[in-house]
Amino acid sequence: MEPPPERPSLYVHLPFCVRKCRYCDFNSWAWTGQDLRRVVDALLLEAERRARDLRPPTVFVGGGTPTLLPAGELARLLDGLHEITGFRDSSRETTVEANPESLDPERAGALREHGADRLSLGVQSLREEVLEAYDRVHGPAQALEAVQTARAAGFRRLNVDLIYAFPGQDPELWFQDLAAVLALEPEHLSAYELSYEPGTALTRLRDAGRWPEESEERRLLLFQETRRRLAEAGYGQYEVSNFARAGEACRHNLVYWRSGSWIGLGAGAAGSEGTRRRRNLADPEAWRRCVERGEDPVAEIEEPGPEVLLFDRFLMGLRLPWEGVDLEAARVATGLDPAAVFRPAWQRLQDEGLLVVDAGRARASARGFLLLDSLLEALLPRQQV
Ligand code: SF4
Structure with missing residues (x-):
């Protein structure tokens, strides 16, 4: 057990995805041709103003889908962030989130070469019908391929995100998915229960009676059996939904759970330093224009009691x-x-x-x-x- 690092960590948000998944309540927006180069420029401008010489102990580039950026822009983003914050010399873990449809060898290679040492892959399910129901862009084969692509690019630390409790699904199918992912030997696995957050397409479908929800009893059974199988495979549960092999817990997310400090850059990014919390403007265009005008893209600052x-x-x-x-x-x-x-x-x-x-x-x-x-x-x- 280690104490939270004293220097703030760094979170960088890329808000665009090919389209919005039905269950998603993150600050993610369907990409409709916005200039991604300008998004990177604005991120670096914001970093220059708010994270100069930060030397963060951990970095997490999330989204959205960061791998929607072409390889050259990913490299420019990481190079720029290093020039401004010095993260390559200070960070003990630099994670980038990726989605299977866009993780090609060029992008994976650029990420690895320019400072990322951990990849978090949004797989969610290995069932075609489940991925379709979630409105995911990729299929099961692409997900498996993305794991190989990440390994071939030299990523030794890999997380796979999965979602369980798809309504009406035979639990055995979920356990088959789990076994297939474990066979890929990721160092870390996040298994999230399908949740119904306010405002998502899934919640609207459920409320309209067009999407049944799994019973609490079944969800608990799946949770417990998932934990048991993961423990048996050598993955310790160190957080409600997160499992890792020894020494492979996500250091950046531990900063959040240990109430540490971090600076969040990008549209909608949250941050917390000491007793002060802030959140950026959520709308990517409003955030970018604000940064380009030389203003602080802050939406709210809170100082809780x-x-x-x-x-x-x-x-x-x-x-x-x-x-x-x-x-x-x-x-x-x-x-x-x-x-x-x-x-x-x-x-x-x-x-x-x-x-x-x-x-x-x-x-x-x-x-x-x-x-x-x-x-x-x-x-x-x-x-x-
Ligand atoms: S890919 Fe991730 S961030 Fe994007 S819409 Fe789907 S769940 Fe949300």
């Missing part, structure tokens, strides 16, 4: 089953004592065997981890008044 900051530490930290929340660090960051602020739930949750407080840390018990939403609800600041 200490109770909210403390709760948020638990919201993030309890997602980590082995490490939970460092209580001393929480006290120092917020000036509050969790045992006092969360009273009386603090003791009750321990008595009920949901929360374990031990060796200066608070974490969810095995049962508490399965009931994480209820556990967190009990700690919500409004419960304390």
Whole structure:
């Protein structure tokens, strides 16, 4: 277990995708011919103003679909970011997200050559009918090929994103997908339960009665069996949806879960430094024009009070089953004592065997981890008044 790095990490957002997947609630927009060169120029301008000499401990280039950029633009982006932030000398992990339809050998080679050392691949499913229902652009064969492309380009660290709980699917088909992905031996695997976020096409379909949702019972069964199979294959669960071989946890995402600091560049990118949070303008055109005018593309800045900051530490930290929340660090960051602020739930949750407080840390018990939403609800600041 390592403490959060002291210098802020760096997140860079590329907001465009070929089209919008039905379940997606990220700040992603269908690409309709916008000039991607200008997007890279604007990202570098924003980096120059907000991240000069940052020397970030980790970097994550996400989206959207960063690999929508041609290889030359990916190289220019990484070179520019290095010139401005010095990340190649400071970053212990530089991840780029990629989608199978656009990860060709040129792009993969450019990423590897210009500073990325980890690739996160959006595979989601190996079933044609599931990918179609999600409105994904690629098919199963392309996903498998993309893994080979990444390896051939020299990526030793690879994450594969998968989604389970497709309604009505025979669980065996999901477990076959899982086995096929494990046979590719990625170092890291993210298995997300299909979720229905406000405003997505999937949620609208469900609400219109045109898309059934898996029962809670079935979702729990899939979650538990997925964890069991991944553990058996040597992948430890270190976060609700994230599994890794020893030493292969995503260091950048751990910064978020450990309530560390990071600067977010690009349309809609969020950032957090100390007690201050900010979010950029979400609309890619509005963000770009603002940067080009020499203005700060900020949409909102928030300075939450200490109770909210403390709760948020638990919201993030309890997602980590082995490490939970460092209580001393929480006290120092917020000036509050969790045992006092969360009273009386603090003791009750321990008595009920949901929360374990031990060796200066608070974490969810095995049962508490399965009931994480209820556990967190009990700690919500409004419960304390
Ligand atoms: S490719 Fe990823 S970011 Fe783009 S729409 Fe699909 S899920 Fe969202």
